[in-house]
Amino acid sequence: NAGVMQNPRHLVRRRGQEARLRCSPMKGHSHVYWYRQLPEEGLKFMVYLQKENIIDESGMPKERFSAEFPKEGPSILRIQQVVRGDSAAYFCASSPSPSTTEAFFGQGTRLTVV
Amino acid sequence: AQTVTQSQPEMSVQEAETVTLSCTYDTSESDYYLFWYKQPPSRQMILVIRQEAYKQQNATENRFSVNFQKAAKSFSLKISDSQLGDAAMYFCAYRRDQTGANNLFFGTGTRLTVIP
Numbered sequence: 001n002a003g004v005m006q007n008p009r010h011l012v013r014r015r016g017q018e019a020r021l022r023c024s025p026m027k028g029h030s031h032v033y034w035y036r037q038l039p040e041e042g043l044k045f046m047v048y049l050q051k052e053n054i055i056d057e058s059g060m061p062k063e064r065f066s067a068e069f070p071k072e073g074p075s076i077l078r079i080q081q082v083v084r085g086d087s088a089a090y091f092c093a094s095s096p097s098p099s100t101t102e103a104f105f106g107q108g109t110r111l112t113v114v
Numbered sequence: 115a116q117t118v119t120q121s122q123p124e125m126s127v128q129e130a131e132t133v134t135l136s137c138t139y140d141t142s143e144s145d146y147y148l149f150w151y152k153q154p155p156s157r158q159m160i161l162v163i164r165q166e167a168y169k170q171q172n173a174t175e176n177r178f179s180v181n182f183q184k185a186a187k188s189f190s191l192k193i194s195d196s197q198l199g200d201a202a203m204y205f206c207a208y209r210r211d212q213t214g215a216n217n218l219f220f221g222t223g224t225r226l227t228v229i230p
Contacts, residue, residue: 033217042118042205042220043159056217089157093218101147101166101209103218105159 004029004094005074006106013113019079019086021109025094032075033103034067037089049075055098082113116141118208120221127196128229134181135191135224137206145211148182148189149218153203162204165189167211193226201228 005024013019025032030051035043048056049069060067064082069075079086089110093103117140127133139148150162165173165182172180177197181190193200206221 035218035220040222042120042222043218045217045219048217059217091159093159101164102161108157108159110157 004092004104004106006090006092006109008109009107011109011111013082013111015083015113016081019082019111019113021077021079021090021092021111022074023077023092023094023106024074025092026096026104029094029096029104031095031098031100031103032069033093033095034075034077035091035093037091037108039088043091046077079111082111084113087111087113116208116210116219118206118219118221120206120224122224123222124225124227126227126229127193129198130195132192132194133196133226135193135204135206135226137189137191137221139187139189139206139208139219141187141208143210147209147211148180149207149209150178150180150189150191151205151207151220152200153205153223154201159205163191196228198228198230201226 007022032049034046037043045059047060047067064080066078089108091108092106095103119138146167148165152160152162163173163175163178177194179192203223205223207218209218
């Protein structure tokens, strides 16, 4: 059973471009969480999705950021018109149900904005 | 709001010795979960140990154990017989015991160096 897969592992974007980060949860997991880790900081919750639904987006910046988890395919975190301050590691975690204690993390995508 | 505080940005330990990493948290809830995660240079977040707040007994996983003091809202991690592979960032995390609210709140981390 493959773990949580995130791609790409490294992404470089110029200011103003769009960044698309992908997350394929573990098999059988229908709940996905996105976190952002700024340099030398802990992970900060961004958004929680189930298939085709956004359950909690209280940690998402109000502008330029969006997330989806379609019925088929990976979850996507999209950042439009990236700025230098978006440079960070973005982690995805998945769980099989909302009551499951443990979420399993991917290896993250490191976004660098130049 | 839940906050998690790790007051030790860096710690070091001699190989085979014991080290304790500190974590405090703030919550008004009575039921919750606490975690310690390890993040090596590969960036992979690895669950080290988990504690349910309703359990009085401290969790133990091989060389890793916790000292959970609910009244003091303290959750420290003890690593015994430290090994070179234990060198990593360690994050303390909190999660509410509520369906649909299982996102994690993380501390800022402690960087552990193991000295051969």
